[in-house]
Structures are given as structure tokens and as C-alpha cells.
Amino acid sequence: MLTYPLSGSSSELVINILSMVLSQHKPLDRAYSQHFSGLTLPPSEQARVTQVVGDILRKLNLYCYLADIQPEEFERLGSKLLNAWHIFHGLELPNMQYALQVNLEDFETRLAHAKTQAPLWDGCPQWLDELGSEQLGDAWPLERAALSLAPKRFIRVNELKCTKAQLIERLAKEAVEAIEVEGVDSALEVISDSALFRTETFKAGWFEQQDAGSQLVAAALDAKPGMRVVDACAGAGGKTLHIAAQMQGKGRLLAMDVEQWKLDNLKIRARRAGAHNVETRIIASSKTIKRMKLTADRVLLDVPCSGLGVLKRNPDAKWRDTPERLPILMALQKQILQSYSRMVKVDGILVYATCSIMPAENRLQVDAFLAENPQFVLLMDENITVADSGFDGFYLAKMQRVSE
Incomplete structure (x- = not known):
């Protein structure tokens, strides 16, 4: 964490970024892009700003409680929260114009109380704490605490x-x-x-920025040179490029997604990486999948999920999401797994993956799929937990098609 306070200008920048996320409900990466664009901040100062923004979002309810404000008041009272953040970390207050002051006696009382409330201390909203307790039981407190830490x-x-x-x-x-x-x-x-x-x-x-836990997913696919491989939920393509390296650029690697802009960005990344065997294809309808039945040696399904394993890296999500979203995502996961698995040829490998740590999205989905599809067998699965690994949280299941 910081060893000296933010400057006045960096403090205003932190407040503006957080206001865009909390008041305008914009994704954090978009807020960073908009506010850093055109600035000539030294890399070290930009890193300090993102460090403070990230820490505040990872424990937003804690800092709001200490500052005695509500998250929806941030746009108006953000300077008070930022002062409370500095006090919490033992730093001098930043030199901000018109900053709202924190009552130190009230702060100390609230701090003592917060230390007795583990979910609050870990920056966990009530809906997530209830879900985590329900899904993970005794393992949840360690995961909850690990999710409150800054990512490596x-x-x-x-x-x-x-x-x-x-x-x-x-x-x-x-x-x-x-x-x-x-x-x-x-x-x-x-x-x-x-x-x-x-x-x-x-x-x-020469490299891509990618969490170490995420790298284990493509590794499990074990794609070989000359194979026909499909990354069916490719997104921005981090795992696609990893697979291309596994294949040594030989064979056919098809990156598919339902959003063309993601595939366009992937093409740019693939050119920089020298991944010349990557092809992209938009999933326009179910016919796109049907035409590829029993054709792939390897299929990766990195399905849309709650993202509850990567909250260290995307902390704004827990203040934007609700528990009502999970059943919708689970229905989509089931549909993708059932439909897209048809592309795997006999003896081929299917890897199902999420960036969630919740069993309902992970092993329970796989068990339900296997019960309805005896033509597949489970070879292995792995829970990459935040607390145990120090990485982001992921799940992967490796299955083999044994018959049509």
C-alpha cells in the first residue's frame, strides 16, 4: 500500500474514476480508459491511482462505513471517503480543495466495531456473503478474505x-x-x-498479461500441433493465444464468439503474438454449431459466468451484481455445454471452465451434463481457489467423448 498520501490532483482523479463507476454504473476498465486517456501521468503515479481505486472498491462497504456515508452518496461525499481511506492506512490527509473532514473519534469507534464484523472487514456485500456461505460452507470465510486482497x-x-x-x-x-x-x-x-x-x-x-490460474485452463486442454481445436467462447482471446502457442502455430484453431468486436480485438492480439493459425468466426445462430458436429479434436468452453472468482481483479462487479443474475447465467451455461459439446469428435477432449468458485456453476453443472450425456466421461476436474492458490479463482473439468 502507499507510503505517502496522494497528491491533490491524483485524489481528484481517484474520486472522478470512482464516481463514474459508482454513480454512473460504468465498468471500471472503461472508467480507467476514459480518465487516463490523454493524461501524461508517470507510470508510477498511474499505478498509485489504480492501487487506491482498486483497494477502495474491494472494500467499499468498509470504507463507506468508516466515513459514515452511503455508496450512492459518493459523487457528493467522495472526498470524505478518501480522507477516511488515508486515515485507515495511517497516511497524512491529501491536499484537496473543499474536502469534507472525518470525525476522528467517530472513526475510531466505527473502526473498532468493523473489526468484529468479518464480512464488513473483508469488504463483502450481504448478498455475496449469503451466497458464498450457502455454496461453500466452512470454506467461504477464507475465500472471502482472499478476495479482498490486491491481485498479483x-x-x-x-x-x-x-x-x-x-x-x-x-x-x-x-x-x-x-x-x-x-x-x-x-x-x-x-x-x-x-x-x-x-x-x-x-x-x-513476447507475453500477454494473464492470471496464472487462467493459464491452467488452456494447459488442461493439452492441444497438440496439427489438431483441429475450437475455443467456442473466445472473448478477447487470452486462452486462444495460449492454445495457439501449445499448437506451435500448426493446425487449425477456431476462435468463436457471439460478439464481433471481441473477435476483432482478438485478431489484433493474434497478429502481435504471431499466432497465425487462429481463425475467427461469429456464432450467428445454432446452425453455426450444428455444421461443426463431431469435427473437433479439442473444444474449450470458457462459459459466461458470475466472475466471482476474479473479484480481486474486477472488484466493481460485487457492487453492481445481484444474486438474481446467477440462475440466468446457470441456464446459459447449461445450454452452451449441451449444444457446443456436439462439436467434439469421438475420443476428443472437452474442457468446461469458469472464473467462478461457486459449485452451482462448476461441478454441479458438469455432473448434470454427464448424467444426461453418457457419451462423455469425466477425466479430471480442478477447483483453483483464491485462498489456496493466491491466483484468481477458476474451475475446469476435462471430459472425453467416448461415443457418438
């Missing part, structure tokens, strides 16, 4: 262009310090405060 920075070495050792050496020349990650062969953890996307190494396509 991981990157994936692009083996189409370099080795891990070569990447570490080249990054070091650009003042980026990275270390290997135990248990994830393709991952490095960045331990220096560096502007990764401004490096020549990134521009040359």
Missing part, C-alpha cells in the same frame, strides 16, 4: 516467440522484474512496479 500481476510467456528465460532477461533490460511461478509452467509474476504495456517486449508480442 502475472504474465504468460508467448512460446511462439521466446522461452521463459529469454523473456525474463529481456524484461530485465526494460526494468521489469519477473519471477517464475511454481506449478504454472507458462507463467511469470511481475514483482516490480512497471508499465508493462509500454515495454518494447510487449509490443513485440
Whole structure:
């Protein structure tokens, strides 16, 4: 965390970004993009701003309680919350014009009370605490606490262009310090405060920023050179590019999605990565899937999910989402798993994955699918938990088609 207070201008920037998220209900990445665009902030100061914004969103209800404000009042009372944040972290108050002051005696009383309320201390909204307790039982408190921590920075070495050792050496020349990650062969953890996307190494396509837990998903697919592979919910394509590296650029890798703009962005990333065997295809209707029945050696279904395993990285989601969204997502997951699995050929492999830690989206979905589809068998599954791994939370199930 910070060792000295934010400047007045950075404080205003934090408040403006948070106001866009909390009052205008915009995604955090869009708020960052809009407010950082055109600014000439040094990378270190931009990192400080994002660090404070992220921490406030991870524990928004705690800081609001300490400041004695409601989240919906942030646009009007944001300076009071930011002052409370500085007091909480033992920092001098920032030099903001017209800042609302915090009553220190009231703050200390509230702080003592907050320490006795574990969900509040962990920055967990009531709906999420109830869901987590219901789904995970005794394991939930550790996951809840882990989700309140700042995420580590991981990157994936692009083996189409370099080795891990070569990447570490080249990054070091650009003042980026990275270390290997135990248990994830393709991952490095960045331990220096560096502007990764401004490096020549990134521009040359030597790495992608990707959580280490996420890298385990594509690894489980075990795609080989020359295979026909489908990433059916490709999105922005982080796992697609990982699969391309597994295939050494040989074979056919089809990235599919229902949104064309995501596939357009993937094409740009694939060119930078040198992933020349990536093709993109929009899923226009169910006919797109039917035409590919029993054609793929490998299919990855990284399905839409609640994202409750990646709240460290996307903390704004827990203040925007509601428990009513989960059944809708589960119905979509079931439909995708049932429909898209038809693309897997006999003896082919299907990997179902989510960035959730909730069993209802994970093993329970897989069990229900297997009960209705005896032509598939479960080879293995893995819960990548936030508390145990230090990564983001993911689930993956590896299945094989044994008959038509």
C-alpha cells in the first residue's frame, strides 16, 4: 500500500474514476480508459491511482462505513471517503480543495466495531456473503478474505516467440522484474512496479498479461500441433493465444464468439503474438454449431459466468451484481455445454471452465451434463481457489467423448 498520501490532483482523479463507476454504473476498465486517456501521468503515479481505486472498491462497504456515508452518496461525499481511506492506512490527509473532514473519534469507534464484523472487514456485500456461505460452507470465510486482497500481476510467456528465460532477461533490460511461478509452467509474476504495456517486449508480442490460474485452463486442454481445436467462447482471446502457442502455430484453431468486436480485438492480439493459425468466426445462430458436429479434436468452453472468482481483479462487479443474475447465467451455461459439446469428435477432449468458485456453476453443472450425456466421461476436474492458490479463482473439468 502507499507510503505517502496522494497528491491533490491524483485524489481528484481517484474520486472522478470512482464516481463514474459508482454513480454512473460504468465498468471500471472503461472508467480507467476514459480518465487516463490523454493524461501524461508517470507510470508510477498511474499505478498509485489504480492501487487506491482498486483497494477502495474491494472494500467499499468498509470504507463507506468508516466515513459514515452511503455508496450512492459518493459523487457528493467522495472526498470524505478518501480522507477516511488515508486515515485507515495511517497516511497524512491529501491536499484537496473543499474536502469534507472525518470525525476522528467517530472513526475510531466505527473502526473498532468493523473489526468484529468479518464480512464488513473483508469488504463483502450481504448478498455475496449469503451466497458464498450457502455454496461453500466452512470454506467461504477464507475465500472471502482472499478476495479482498490486491491481485498479483502475472504474465504468460508467448512460446511462439521466446522461452521463459529469454523473456525474463529481456524484461530485465526494460526494468521489469519477473519471477517464475511454481506449478504454472507458462507463467511469470511481475514483482516490480512497471508499465508493462509500454515495454518494447510487449509490443513485440513476447507475453500477454494473464492470471496464472487462467493459464491452467488452456494447459488442461493439452492441444497438440496439427489438431483441429475450437475455443467456442473466445472473448478477447487470452486462452486462444495460449492454445495457439501449445499448437506451435500448426493446425487449425477456431476462435468463436457471439460478439464481433471481441473477435476483432482478438485478431489484433493474434497478429502481435504471431499466432497465425487462429481463425475467427461469429456464432450467428445454432446452425453455426450444428455444421461443426463431431469435427473437433479439442473444444474449450470458457462459459459466461458470475466472475466471482476474479473479484480481486474486477472488484466493481460485487457492487453492481445481484444474486438474481446467477440462475440466468446457470441456464446459459447449461445450454452452451449441451449444444457446443456436439462439436467434439469421438475420443476428443472437452474442457468446461469458469472464473467462478461457486459449485452451482462448476461441478454441479458438469455432473448434470454427464448424467444426461453418457457419451462423455469425466477425466479430471480442478477447483483453483483464491485462498489456496493466491491466483484468481477458476474451475475446469476435462471430459472425453467416448461415443457418438
